[in-house]
Amino acid sequence: RLQAEKICLDTEPVTLDGVRLEIRLNVAAATGHELSGAAYADGCGLFRTEFLYLNGDHLPGEKEQFEAYRKVLEAFGTKPVVLRTMDIGGDKQLPALDLPRESNPFLGVRGLRLSLGRMDLFRTQVRAALRASAYGNLKIMMPMVGGLDEVRAARTVFDEEGSALDAAGIPWDHGLALGIMVEVPSIALIADIAVREVDFISVGTNDLTQYLCAADRMNSAVRQYYQEYHPAVFRLLAHLAEVCRRAGKDISVCGELGGDPLAIPALAGMGICRLSMGAASLAGAKRVVRAMRLSEARALAAEVLQLGTHGEIRARLQAFAQEKG
Ligand code: PEP
Ligand code: MG
DSSP: HHHHHHHHHHHHOOOOTTBBBBEEEESSOOOOOHHHHGGGGHHHHHHGGGGGGGSOOOOOOOOHHHHHHHHHHHHHHHHHEEOOOOOOBBBOTTTTOOOOOOOOOOGGTTTTTHHHHHHHHHHHHHHHHHGGGGSSSEEEEEESSHHHHHHHHHHEEEEEHHHHHTTTTTTOOOTTEEEEEEEEEETTTTTTHOOOOOOOEEHHHHHHHHHHHHHOOGGGGGGGGGTTTOOOHHHHHHHHHHOOOOOOOTEEESSGGGGGGGTTHHHHHHOEEEEEEEEEGGGHHHHHTTTTOHHHHHHEEEEEETTOHHHHHHHHHHHHHHTOO
């Protein structure tokens, strides 16, 4: 089985009717083991940087961050690496930061909100990331974006820190793409306007599902209401795909749904052909892509978008998977 898995890992994610999808790797710890997956992926679609802040008592300085980012970029060579700025708060609390307790942490100061409230931390991370951009194919995105004011405030920080690096004669990639995660419904519903101001979007379906369904992703008591195949999730994904197609901007999915073998045909059928996932999902995702035709996936997506419940969508996706063996 391991051997079969290895062979599948080594294949290209091409559909039976000849369409090449992009399968990227999510990186969360940047260990040698994790980075060894780089050989089998079309880059890193989500480089979670929180691990740097979880090291007990101290916050990572610019040098420590720069070195970690450079290491990941070098592991991927010329392939793209999408670094996500710190997504702290919500479920990710830090020992080194004494953050105020909140009664609804998932609706509180997390992700980009924390970055904009703690400019000292944000500027350090932005400088480290910009410096690292000279050593590979770096793209940067921000988590937990709810509106354009936040995007503009963040862009100002990138511009200022970039200018400071120029003044100091430190190289960085001036063509670097800046994107956002779409995981809050408010930004998803103005995506047609938002994409004018960003280079790409990556859909964080874990949070998007939690916020659409109003069901805390950590609370097992509402697990039945956290529905990854809720029709609202698929409809919003289809909308985002269409918006990006029209605007000529890249869209990817980097939440769990992107690596879910049942969901992949429907996502591809909607026009989301760039997916990012944990190393454990890579082989399965490639197998699914190689067993389907994009033409059939399009028909599947159209059907799924007419279904009214999580259970009905799951059953339809399962039937499709079964047909493909
Ligand atoms: C997501 O929300 O889908 C996502 C990829 O980010 P995280 O799981 O780290 O919140
Ligand atoms: Mg998220």
